[in-house]
Amino acid sequence: xxxxxxxxxxxxxxxxxxPEIGCDECFAQLDRYVELELAxxxxxxxxxxxxxxxxxxxxxxEEHESLRALLELDSVS
Amino acid sequence: xxxxxxxxxxxxxxAAPGVEEWYLDLQTEGARGEAAVAHLHGLLLRAARFEVxxxxxxxxxxxxxxxxxxxxxxxxDAAVSVLRRLGDFRRExxxxxxxxxxxxxxxxxxxxxxxxxxxxxxxEPEHWESLAHAGPGPDDDAEYGELLExxxxxxxxxxxxxxxxxxxAAVLEGVPIDVLAERLGSNRNALYxxxxxxRRRLRAHVVDAGFPEVNE
Numbered sequence: 333x334x335x336x337x338x339x340x341x342x343x344x345x346x347x348x349x350x351p352e353i354g355c356d357e358c359f360a361q362l363d364r365y366v367e368l369e370l371a372x373x374x375x376x377x378x379x380x381x382x383x384x385x386x387x388x389x390x391x392x393x394e395e396h397e398s399l400r401a402l403l404e405l406d407s408v409s
Numbered sequence: 410x411x412x413x414x415x416x417x418x419x420x421x422x423x424a425a426p427g428v429e430e431w432y433l434d435l436q437t438e439g440a441r442g443e444a445a446v447a448h449l450h451g452l453l454l455r456a457a458r459f460e461v462x463x464x465x466x467x468x469x470x471x472x473x474x475x476x477x478x479x480x481x482x483x484x485x486d487a488a489v490s491v492l493r494r495l496g497d498f499r500r501e502x503x504x505x506x507x508x509x510x511x512x513x514x515x516x517x518x519x520x521x522x523x524x525x526x527x528x529x530x531x532x533e534p535e536h537w538e539s540l541a542h543a544g545p546g547p548d549d550d551a552e553y554g555e556l557l558e559x560x561x562x563x564x565x566x567x568x569x570x571x572x573x574x575x576x577x578a579a580v581l582e583g584v585p586i587d588v589l590a591e592r593l594g595s596n597r598n599a600l601y602x603x604x605x606x607x608r609r610r611l612r613a614h615v616v617d618a619g620f621p622e623v624n625e
Binding site: 338341342344345346347349352354355356359360362363364366367388389390391394395398399401402403405406 | 456459460463464497501502503505506507509510513514517521556557560564576580581585586587597598601602604605608609611612615623624
């Protein structure tokens with residue numbers, strides 16, 4: 333059994349252990365990160381620690397999903 | 410007649426290619442400034458409505474009018490935040506994207522708090538005892554059972570009472586971090602740091618208990 337095999341509840345309890353930024357820094361970088369993602373740039377390399385934070389923080393993850401979805405909507409309308 | 414632009418930094422930005430010049434008017438007086446603020450509010454309202462619409466399932470008791478009032482409130486609060494923090498905009502994204510995130514944050518927080526407004530937040534640490542039934546794990550697997558016991562023991566012995574309270578509420582009870590912050594008189598960033606430290610302690614305890622694979 334590896335960490336990857338853990339059930340979702342245990343994963344959320346234990347976290348990934350990867351280096352991550354906090355909520356304030358995530359908010360500060362979120363606009364840049366999402367634009368990099370949508371441009372096909374290596375967002376995770378350019379904004380280290382943000383992806384790990386999204387995995388551990390459901391609230392920031394929801395806002396990341398929403399910003400990305402809103403920009404995608406803008407791009408087709 | 411718009412007020413003369415006396416800010417050299419703003420003048421330099423205005424001359425830069427690719428910058429959305431309308432946002433520079435947010436810092437000016439008069440009709441140009443008012444038009445820019447109105448434009449900003451329109452963008453923020455669009456984003457707030459988008460977010461409230463996405464999350465409306467958690468607010469099924471609210472009418473369409475009430476949902477729109479929530480979005481309006483979020484847009485108003487976001488406009489205040491954007492105008493107060495204009496100096497933080499570093500042009501690392503478009504201004505529109507930068508502004509959108511404020512409206513999405515305000516709307517998301519309002520939706521979460523509204524959805525939990527009448528719900529009790531259980532902060533009793535004993536609730537983690539139900540961990541064995543919290544997920545789809547193979548409870549009959551001996552190794553998994555030992556891992557669960559190590560986690561339960563870690564929650565019981567390795568965490569501070571505050572860490573235990575927040576970890577259990579956020580992860581096992583599913584209380585949104587903004588709701589927890591409001592009930593505990595804290596803020597999202599501080600609570601997440603506490604949660605992060607709790608996870609680190611718990612992981613270290615589980616590793617020491619003979620499960621180094623949780624770090625893989």
